[in-house]
Amino acid sequence: MSFMQINDLKVHYPIRGGFFNTIVDNVPAVDGISLEFEKGKAYGLVGESGCGKSTTGKSIIGLEKITSGSIIYEGENVTNKVRGRNSAYNRDIQMIFQDAHSSLNPRKRVQDIIAEPIRNFLKLSPGEERKRINELLAIVGMNEEARLKYPHEFSGGQKQRIGIARAIASNPKLIIADEPVSALDLSVQAQVLNFLKDIQDEFGLSYLFISHDLGVVKHMCDNISIMYKGRFVESGNRKDIYTNPQHIYTKRLLSAIPEVNPTNREERKEIRRAVEVDYLTNHHDYYDENGRVFDLQTISETHQVAMSAQKKGGI
Numbered sequence: 001m002s003f004m005q006i007n008d009l010k011v012h013y014p015i016r017g018g019f020f021n022t023i024v025d026n027v028p029a030v031d032g033i034s035l036e037f038e039k040g041k042a043y044g045l046v047g048e049s050g051c052g053k054s055t056t057g058k059s060i061i062g063l064e065k066i067t068s069g070s071i072i073y074e075g076e077n078v079t080n081k082v083r084g085r086n087s088a089y090n091r092d093i094q095m096i097f098q099d100a101h102s103s104l105n106p107r108k109r110v111q112d113i114i115a116e117p118i119r120n121f122l123k124l125s126p127g128e129e130r131k132r133i134n135e136l137l138a139i140v141g142m143n144e145e146a147r148l149k150y151p152h153e154f155s156g157g158q159k160q161r162i163g164i165a166r167a168i169a170s171n172p173k174l175i176i177a178d179e180p181v182s183a184l185d186l187s188v189q190a191q192v193l194n195f196l197k198d199i200q201d202e203f204g205l206s207y208l209f210i211s212h213d214l215g216v217v218k219h220m221c222d223n224i225s226i227m228y229k230g231r232f233v234e235s236g237n238r239k240d241i242y243t244n245p246q247h248i249y250t251k252r253l254l255s256a257i258p259e260v261n262p263t264n265r266e267e268r269k270e271i272r273r274a275v276e277v278d279y280l281t282n283h284h285d286y287y288d289e290n291g292r293v294f295d296l297q298t299i300s301e302t303h304q305v306a307m308s309a310q311k312k313g314g315i
C-alpha cells in the first residue's frame with residue numbers, strides 16, 4: 001500500500017522575454033510523470049543531464065512550483081500547498097543534495113546543522129536534543145567531537161554523512177537523494193551507498209534515488225523509472241529493467257555502464273551490437289510510456305556516451 005502518490009506531475013518553467021518581460025514560452029522540465037511510494041522501498045530516477053530528474057525531486061519537496069498534476073500524501077492533496085515550516089509533510093519528506101558542501105551552512109557548527117530539523121519538528125529539551133545529535137552522529141559513523149566543528153573541516157564523504165544525519169534527524173519516511181555520491185571518490189561512493197542502504201533497512205526508509213548512472217541505481221533501487229525529456233520512457237522493477245529492458249533508450253543507457261569483469265564486458269559488447277543493429281535496420285518509431293514518439297536524436301547522443309565510455313576502457 002503506497003503512502004504517497006504522484007499523479008501526472010508537470011513542471012513547466014516560464015521563459016520571459018520582450019520589452020514587458022512577459023512569458024513567451026516555457027520549458028517542460030517535467031511533463032506528466034506518475035509515481036507511487038511504498039514504505040521501505042527505494043525508487044530510482046535515471047536519465048541524461050537535463051531530462052528533469054532534479055526538477056522532479058525539487059517539486060516533490062516543494063522547492064519548485066508544480067504546473068499541474070497532484071501529490072497525495074497519506075490521503076491528503078499537498079500539491080503546491082503553502083506548507084507550514086513544521087508541517088508533517090516537511091518533517092516526513094527530506095532531501096540530500098549532490099553538493100554536500102554548499103548544502104551545509106558554512107557559518108554553523110555541525111551540532112546546529114543537525115539540530116535544525118530537530119528544533120523545527122521534534123521540540124526536544126536541550127538535554128534530549130544533545131543526546132539525539134550524538135545518536136545521529138553515531139548512526140553516520142562520526143564521533144561526538146564533530147559537534148563543535150564547521151563543515152569546511154570535513155572531507156567530501158564526511159560532509160555528505162553530516163547531510164544524511166540532518167536528513168534523518170526528523171525520522172522521515174521518504175528521502176529524496178539527488179545524485180548523493182556523484183561528487184565523491186569512487187571508494188567513498190561505495191561507503192556512502194552502503195551506509196544509505198543500512199539505514200534504509202534499519203529505519204524502514206523509502207528513497208527516491210536520482211542519478212544519471214544506472215550502475216549506482218542498480219545497487220540501491222527496487223523500482224526504476226527511465227526518464228527522457230521530462231517523461232518516463234520505461235518503468236519497472238530492477239530485474240526487469242536490467243535483464244529485460246524494453247525500450248531502446250534503456251538498452252543504450254545499460255550498455256554504457258562501465259564493466260570491470262572481462263566476461264561481462266564481452267556480453268555487454270554483444271548487447272550493444274544488437275542494439276545498433278536494431279537501430280540501423282528497423283527504421284520504425286520508438287515510443288515513450290505514454291505512447292508519444294521518442295525522437296532518435298537523443299538515441300544517438302546516448303550512443304555517443306556509450307562510445308566514449310568504451311574508448312575510456314569502461315566497456
Ligand SMILES: Nc1ncnc2c1ncn2[C@@H]1O[C@H](COP(=O)(O)OP(=O)(O)OP(=O)(O)O)[C@@H](O)[C@H]1O
Nearest residue numbers: 013027029047048049050051052053054055056212
Ligand atoms: N529554473 C529554471 N528555469 C528554466 N529552466 C530550468 C530551470 N531549472 C531547470 N531548467 C531546465 O529544465 C530541464 C530539466 O532540468 P533538471 O535540472 O531537472 O535536469 P536533470 O535531469 O536533473 O539534469 P542534471 O542531471 O544535469 O542535473 C533542463 O532543460 C533545464 O535546463
